[in-house]
Amino acid sequence: MIPYKIRRLKNGLRVAVNRDRQSKLAAVNLLYEVGARNEEPSRTGFAHLFEHLMFRGTRAVPDFDTPVQMACGENNAFTNNDYTDFYITLPKDNIETALWLESDRMTGLEITPEVLETEKRVVIEEFRQRYLNQPYGDQMMLLRELCFREHPYRWSTIGMKPSHIEEATLREVEEFYRRHYCPSNAILSLSGDLDEEQMFDLAEKWFSEIEDDKSLCQLPLPQEPEQQEPRRRVVERDVPATSLMIAFPMGDRLSEGFYRGDLASDLLAGGESARLYDALVRRRRLLASTNAYILGSVDRGLFILTGQLLPSTSEAEAEEALLEEARKLCDPAAITPYELEKVKNKFEANTLFGELNVMNKAMNLGFYEMLGDLGLINREVEIYRSITAEEVARFCRETFRPERQNTLIYRAKR
Numbered sequence: 526m527i528p529y530k531i532r533r534l535k536n537g538l539r540v541a542v543n544r545d546r547q548s549k550l551a552a553v554n555l556l557y558e559v560g561a562r563n564e565e566p567s568r569t570g571f572a573h574l575f576e577h578l579m580f581r582g583t584r585a586v587p588d589f590d591t592p593v594q595m596a597c598g599e600n601n602a603f604t605n606n607d608y609t610d611f612y613i614t615l616p617k618d619n620i621e622t623a624l625w626l627e628s629d630r631m632t633g634l635e636i637t638p639e640v641l642e643t644e645k646r647v648v649i650e651e652f653r654q655r656y657l658n659q660p661y662g663d664q665m666m667l668l669r670e671l672c673f674r675e676h677p678y679r680w681s682t683i684g685m686k687p688s689h690i691e692e693a694t695l696r697e698v699e700e701f702y703r704r705h706y707c708p709s710n711a712i713l714s715l716s717g718d719l720d721e722e723q724m725f726d727l728a729e730k731w732f733s734e735i736e737d738d739k740s741l742c743q744l745p746l747p748q749e750p751e752q753q754e755p756r757r758r759v760v761e762r763d764v765p766a767t768s769l770m771i772a773f774p775m776g777d778r779l780s781e782g783f784y785r786g787d788l789a790s791d792l793l794a795g796g797e798s799a800r801l802y803d804a805l806v807r808r809r810r811l812l813a814s815t816n817a818y819i820l821g822s823v824d825r826g827l828f829i830l831t832g833q834l835l836p837s838t839s840e841a842e843a844e845e846a847l848l849e850e851a852r853k854l855c856d857p858a859a860i861t862p863y864e865l866e867k868v869k870n871k872f873e874a875n876t877l878f879g880e881l882n883v884m885n886k887a888m889n890l891g892f893y894e895m896l897g898d899l900g901l902i903n904r905e906v907e908i909y910r911s912i913t914a915e916e917v918a919r920f921c922r923e924t925f926r927p928e929r930q931n932t933l934i935y936r937a938k939r
Contacts, residue, residue, distance in 0.1 A: 526903050527886055530721050531894065534729060536737040537709025541890040541899065542724040543716040548883040551717030553613045553623035555631075556891035558712075559705035560607040561684070562677040562746060562824070568693060570648065570684025571701050576604045577644045578698075579611065579706075583633035589626060596622040604682050607823040608895060614884050617717040620724075624731040627713070631706055632735055638695055649687045656683055660764045664935050668770050671758050672827055672931045676749040678820075708737045714890035716883045749774075749825060752929050759934040766813060768935040769843050771830040773924045778823045778896060784908050785920035786819050786828050789854055791868035792917070793817035793830075800850050801830075811838045811846050823896065827931075828924055840934055851925050857918040865914055872909050 531541040564571050579602065580589050593600045598615025600623075613623040656662040666681050673679035684690060713732065715724045752774055776782030793801045794817040801815040812832040820826035830847045834840070853859050879885040893902040 527880060527889065529890055529899065529902070530725075531899060532725055534708065534733050536733065536735055537707075538728070538732050538735075538737075539712045539894055540725060540728040540732075541712065541714040541894055542721050542728075543714075543886050543890060544719065544721055544724075545716050545883050545886060546718050548716070548718055549617065550614050550883050551617040551620040551623075551715065551719065552884040552887035553615075553620060553627060554714045554884070554887035554891050555611045555627045556712045556714070556888075556895055557609045557611075557706055558607075558710050558895055559609055560605050561680060561682045562606050563705060563744075564677065564680075564684075566677070566680075566685075567689065568697060569680045569686075569689045570652075570682075571690075571693070571698070572609055572705075573604045573682050573684065574644060574648050574690055574693070574698070575702065575706070576602050576609055577647060578634065578636060578640070579630055581640050581644065582635060583630050584635045585629050585633055586626060587635075589630065592622055592626060598623065606678055606682055608892075610888065610891065612884060612888060617719055620715070620717060620719065621727060621731070624727055628731040628735060631708070631711070631732075634702060634706070636695065636698055636702065641693075641695055641698060645690050645693065648683075648690050652683050652687045652690075656681075657687075660762075661768060661935065663762075664768065664770065664933070667758065667760060667935075668772055668827075668829070668931070668933050671756050671933055672752075672772050672774065673749055675747045676824065677746060678749075678822060678824065678826075703738065708732065708735050712891045712894045714887045714894070716886040716890070746824070752931075754928050755930045755932070757932045757934075759936060761936045761938050764935065764937050766836070767834045767840065767937045769832045769834065769840065769847065770933040770935070771844065771847055772827045772931040772933075773926075773929050775819065775826055775828045775920075775924055777825050778821065779898065779901075781916075782920055782924070783819070783821075783826075784905075785912055785917050786924065787821075787872075788865070788868055788909065788912055789917050789921055790817045790819050790828065791871065792854060792860065792864060793851060795868050795871060800853070801832075801847070804850055805832065805846050809846065811835060811843055815847070817851070840936075844932065848925070851921065854921040855918050855925065857914040860914040860917060862914075865917070869909050869912075873906050876906055 529543045596619040600613040602611040805812045815832040893899045
């Protein structure tokens with residue numbers, strides 16, 4: 526259980542606080558509701574580019590990292606398809622250093638032509654090294670293109686192609702900054718051994734005077750139509766072994782299907798004792814490795830099955846074997862009470878362990894507030910606990926349908 530309080534400043538910034546009496550550290554987390562899904566199809570990769578730019582300094586603070594280090598803190602950030610998250614941990618007595626730095630770069634980022642060109646080169650090189658020149662690097666990019674036709678989930682966080690970043694102008698980048706990095710599009714969450722009212726006062730001190738341009742509202746996202754027929758793509762790459770990915774559309778992060786699908790994925794691939802590894806790697810020796818997982822995206826996502834083929838296994842044989850194991854879960858009688866309890870226990874243990882960390886608390890406060898249901902932070906264990914074998918089986922019957930199947934064969938060149 527994470528106790529919390531939340532308020533909204535006059536400029537629209539949401540502030541969530543948690544008093545952690547056990548920690549000597551404080552965590553400051555600033556979540557911006559901008560990810561790859563908020564980009565234009567002709568200019569993808571901007572959210573990830575800004576993750577880099579936000580550490581390049583402002584007009585008042587030319588070097589972001591030095592003040593953090595002088596305050597005995599650590600900082601980092603990440604970007605995904607739904608949001609961008611910046612976080613700092615430091616001694617609680619130095620929390621104002623983090624608030625000063627985050628409030629400053631919310632408005633004062635100095636994007637010069639020289640800075641922009643430098644970071645563009647860094648991002649383009651990352652694109653080439655991690656996605657284009659890395660074995661299996663573009664596999665997930667290809668799967669997204671196959672599964673999504675309208676929704677911006679069809680491109681990865683890094684973007685569609687390097688030219689979108691390479692051709693980005695200073696004016697386009699500055700407009701993206703003004704539109705998305707503002708109080709009403711952000712959630713500040715704090716955790717530490719500080720009085721809640723004191724934390725609200727500090728947030729007010731450092732952020733309340735930042736003006737918010739109400740005219741720069743978020744643009745509506747295109748909705749993905751229901752998939753009516755199976756899709757398939759085969760590519761050849763210079764990789765050691767052929768790999769297979771099968772994906773099915775599923776519900777959004779707040780849907781009942783999300784929780785049921787999460788449990789189904791753990792039943793299939795929650796360690797070496799789980800179904801896929803035991804059946805297809807250990808006993809039948811069809812695959813070298815296998816996995817099942819869900820995207821966990823805010824909007825409608827994917828349930829994904831993967832397998833890396835052994836040389837003696839045909840593509841058709843591997844595909845049928847993965848689907849056979851997944852569809853066994855369509856029968857509630859095939860889901861034993863023991864294995865269902867095991868995956869529920871795993872989720873609860875991970876949740877309780879995460880609550881020991883002050884940074885996890887701050888991050889989760891921001892994430893659940895972004896979802897629009899902050900109270901869910903303390904209800905999810907109960908939700909998982911309540912799910913029955915019949916509900917998991919119903920999810921599998923509704924999801925693993927032939928007309929909803931997307932198959933990517935990532936074939937090793939012969």
